[in-house]
Amino acid sequence: MRCGHATSTTTGLRLRAKPTRVFVEWCWNARSQRKRRDMEGAIMATTALTAQDFEQTLTSNELVLVDFWATWCGPCKAFGPVYEKASEANPDIVFAKVDIDQNQELASAADIKAVPTLMIAKKGQIIFKQAGALRGSDLDDLIAQAKSLDLDAAKAQSEDAVKA
Template sequence: MATRDLTFPDFESTVLEPGVDSGIVLVDFWAAWCGPCLAFAPIYTAAAEDNPDVLFAKVDTEANPDLSAAFEIRSIPTLMIFRDGIGVFSQAGALPRPALDDLLGQVRALDMDAVRAEVAKQATA
């Protein structure tokens, strides 16, 4: 599956209601002038092709400063992962392919009932 470009208006409907089988959405915050972003792009694209059940999205931080600000992006590339509309991972820096594959495995293995319970617990604390 190809990557999808995201903007502020379509972020919520894409990430929080992804409509993909696994409910997993990876979001790569990047910019065209960023060397590490450009180096990570082929890894990200290849992973997207190998994982058709996962939505791989990209946010151009230069074209979407409002979205970057909303997520307090301070360094690029930054990778965020959402599962069932819940943010489960965020890290600045490019990942090598084995680390990205391992991370996807960890996200697939999450007990989302436990994650939702923890989110609810933190919301009431």
């Protein structure tokens, strides 16, 4: 029997009856238990960041991708599954999300002007920040570039350019 439906054993017809409070609670608990059981052992691919753990996450990990998003943002909703899929394919990278409505000070400090905005930090240094949703192939290419970037060589090249 499904929630809100009853099947007659003699006719096989599905009757829609008004569910009782007890039955609704049983359905809700059964659904919650199924969801909890399905999630056990699942690896969380993305991490929610707040102002308290943002800096530590960026400095204590080799490579961190941060998606600044909002619940009301259509492009954010479209980019979400792309970001999740990339996080599952790259377990060696920290994929984080910052809800700008819940973390307005952090969004302001990071100079976020539009959502979604993707920020990439390598060894605590921000190496990329761009607003706009990306296609899966573009995100994969960006991840490959970030992984292969020699940060020390890039810093040396930047310092040489400043001196000249």
